[in-house]
Amino acid sequence: MKKFTALLIILSLLIIPQTGCASKSNNQGIEKTSFHLDTICRITIYSMDGMEEKSEEEQRQDALITITDAFKICDSYEKILSKTIEESDVYKINHAGGQAVTVRDETIEVIEKGIEFGEKSEGAFDITIGAVSDIWDFHGQDDEGEHTGKVPEDYLLREAVSHVDYRGIIIEGNTVRMADPEAQLDLGGIAKGYIADKVARYLEEQGVTSAIVDLGGNIVAIGEKGQSMTESSGELFKIGIKDPSSESGQLLGILPCRDKTVVTSGTYERYFEIDGVRYHHVLNPETGYPADTDLLSVTVIADKGDSAYCDGLSTSCLALGYRKAAELIKDTDGVEAIFVTKDGEVHLSADDTGFELS
Numbered sequence: 001m002k003k004f005t006a007l008l009i010i011l012s013l014l015i016i017p018q019t020g021c022a023s024k025s026n027n028q029g030i031e032k033t034s035f036h037l038d039t040i041c042r043i044t045i046y047s048m049d050g051m052e053e054k055s056e057e058e059q060r061q062d063a064l065i066t067i068t069d070a071f072k073i074c075d076s077y078e079k080i081l082s083k084t085i086e087e088s089d090v091y092k093i094n095h096a097g098g099q100a101v102t103v104r105d106e107t108i109e110v111i112e113k114g115i116e117f118g119e120k121s122e123g124a125f126d127i128t129i130g131a132v133s134d135i136w137d138f139h140g141q142d143d144e145g146e147h148t149g150k151v152p153e154d155y156l157l158r159e160a161v162s163h164v165d166y167r168g169i170i171i172e173g174n175t176v177r178m179a180d181p182e183a184q185l186d187l188g189g190i191a192k193g194y195i196a197d198k199v200a201r202y203l204e205e206q207g208v209t210s211a212i213v214d215l216g217g218n219i220v221a222i223g224e225k226g227q228s229m230t231e232s233s234g235e236l237f238k239i240g241i242k243d244p245s246s247e248s249g250q251l252l253g254i255l256p257c258r259d260k261t262v263v264t265s266g267t268y269e270r271y272f273e274i275d276g277v278r279y280h281h282v283l284n285p286e287t288g289y290p291a292d293t294d295l296l297s298v299t300v301i302a303d304k305g306d307s308a309y310c311d312g313l314s315t316s317c318l319a320l321g322y323r324k325a326a327e328l329i330k331d332t333d334g335v336e337a338i339f340v341t342k343d344g345e346v347h348l349s350a351d352d353t354g355f356e357l358s
Contacts, residue, residue, distance in 0.1 A: 027228055029212075030063035036074040037192050038139075039216025043067045043199070047226030049207035059229045066206050070199045074215070077198065080107055081191045083130055083184070089176075090185050094130060098181030102174055110187055110194050110308070111169060111176060117190065117312035118166035120328065125316040126285040128169065130184025131160040135288070138270035138281045149272030151279060157288030164285045192218045193263055193311025200304060212237060217264045220307055221257040241299065241338070241355075252346070253357040255338075259303065263310035265318045266297035282318050291319040298325060299338040301353060310335065322347065 029044040045063040054062070083090045089103035114127035135156055140148040168179035178185075192215050200213050200220040210226035212219065219239060227233035236256040255262060267280035267290070284291045298317040300310040313335060317325035322341055329337045329349045338355055339347040348355060 027226055027233070029226070030060055030067070030229075032064060032067040032071070034071045034074070036071065037078055037195065037215060038188075039192070041071065041074060041216060042212075042214040043070055043203075044212045044214075045203070045208055045229075046210035046212075047208075047223075047229050047231065049209060051229045056229075063229070066203065066208065069206075070202055070213075073199050073202055074195055077106065077191070077195045080104055081110060081187050081194075083186050083188075090187060093176050093178065094184045096177065098178055100170075100172070100175040100177040103176055105174065106194075108171060108174060108176070110191060111171065111185070113194070113308055113312060114187060114190050115166050115169060117316050120313075120332075121316035121320060123166070123285055124291070124319040125189060125312060126164055126166045127185055127187055127189065128164050128166050128178075128183045129283055129285055130186035131163045131182065132157065132283055132285070132288045133186050133188070133281075134184065135160055136279075136281070136283070138272065138279075140272070149274075149279065151274065152288075161286060161288045189265075189315040190308060190312040192216060192307075193261075194308035196220050196261070196307040196311075197305055200307070217269070218307055218311055219262045220304055221260050221262070222304065224258045251358045252340075253355050255299075255301070255353070255355050257354075260301060261304055261307040261310050262299060262301050263307060263314045264297055264299040265311075265314040267293065267318065268296065282315065284319070293318055293321045294341050294343075295322050295325065296340045296342050298340075300329070300335055301337065302335045306334070 027046055029046040031042060031044040033040060033042045045067060048063060051059045079085055079087060080089050082088045083094060085091060089107040093101045117125045118127065135152040137149050142148050163180050163182040168183055170177050170179055196213055196215045196218045200222055203211055203222060209223050210232065211222040221237045225233050225235045225237050236258050239255045239257055239262055241252045241255065267282060270281040271278050280290045282291045295318050298314045300314040302310050317328060317337065320328065322339055325339065326349065329335060336353045337349040338353065
C-alpha cells in the first residue's frame with residue numbers, strides 16, 4: 001500500500017488514451033451535460049451502429065438526440081423516486097400517514113434494493129433516514145462559494161432517528177406503507193445507480209456501442225472506447241481517479257474499464273465545516289450525526305448493469321468504516337473496491353482490480 005501525505009479525494013472522470021498501443025483513438029466523443037438528481041450528469045457517446053452512411057454532422061445530431069432522450073429518462077425516474085417532488089411515489093409514501101400507497105414497479109424494485117442493503121450493512125445504510133436528512137443542509141453556500149450549514153439541535157436529531165428503521169417498510173404487491181407513520185424514505189443513496197443502469201440500457205437499445213454515462217460519480221462504461229462513431233479502437237476506457245487538492249489535476253491513479261460500472265461515495269461530496277470539524281452528508285441512522293468513519297471515499301467496481309448495487313454498496317461501506325467495509329466487499333461476489341482512508345492510505349480489495357497508481 002502506498003501512503004500519501006495529502007488527503008486524496010475521489011472521483012473525477014477523465015478519459016485518457018491508452019499509451020503504448022500501436023494505434024490510438026483521438027475520438028473525443030459527442031458529449032452533453034445536464035442537471036438531474038441534484039448533480040451534474042454527463043453522457044458521452046463514442047460510437048453507434050448505423051452511422052456508416054451518415055455525414056459527421058448527421059452522426060453528431062443523432063448522438064445528441066440519443067443523449068437528450070437519455071436525459072429524459074433521468075428526469076422521468078427522478079419524478080418517481082425523489083422525496084421532494086410532490087407527484088413522486090416516494091413523496092406520496094412519506095405523506096400517507098402510514099397508509100398503503102400504490103406505486104410503480106420501479107419504485108418497489110429500488111425500495112427492495114434499499115432494504116437489502118439495510119440488512120447487508122446491519123442498519124448502517126437505511127433508506128428510512130429521510131426524517132434525519134431533512135434536518136441537515138449540506139447544499140448551502142455563501143457568496144464566495146464556501147459551504148455553509150449548522151449542526152441541528154440534539155433533541156431534533158433524537159426525535160428524527162426514533163423514526164428510522166428500514167424493517168418498518170411493508171410491501172404488499174405494488175403497495176408500500178410505513179409501519180411508523182412518521183418514517184420518511186430517502187432513496188438518495190441508491191437511486192442514482194439504478195437510474196444509471198436504466199440509462200445505459202436505453203443507450204444500448206438505441207445502438208450505442210461505446211459510451212460513458214456519468215451521473216455525478218455513478219459511472220457506466222459501455223463497451224470500449226470507440227475510434228470513431230463507426231468503429232472500435234480496441235482501447236479500454238480509462239477512468240482517472242483524481243486528487244482534487246492538486247491544482248495541476250494530478251491523478252491518484254487510473255482504472256482501465258470495458259463494460260464496467262464504477263461508483264464512488266465520499267465524505268467530501270457534500271459537507272460543511274465548523275471550528276475545524278467537517279460534517280459530511282453520510283449520516284449514522286442511530287445518532288443522526290455524520291457517520292464516524294475512517295474512510296474518506298470508497299470506489300466500488302462491478303460489471304455493467306450493477307450500478308444500483310454498487311451505489312448501495314459504496315454508501316454502506318463508507319458508513320461502516322474500512323475494516324467492516326473490506327469484509328463486506330470480500331463476502332460479496334462480483335465486486336471489488338478501492339478504499340481511501342483519512343490517513344491517506346489506499347487499499348485495494350484485490351490485486352487484480354486493474355487500478356494503476358500514478
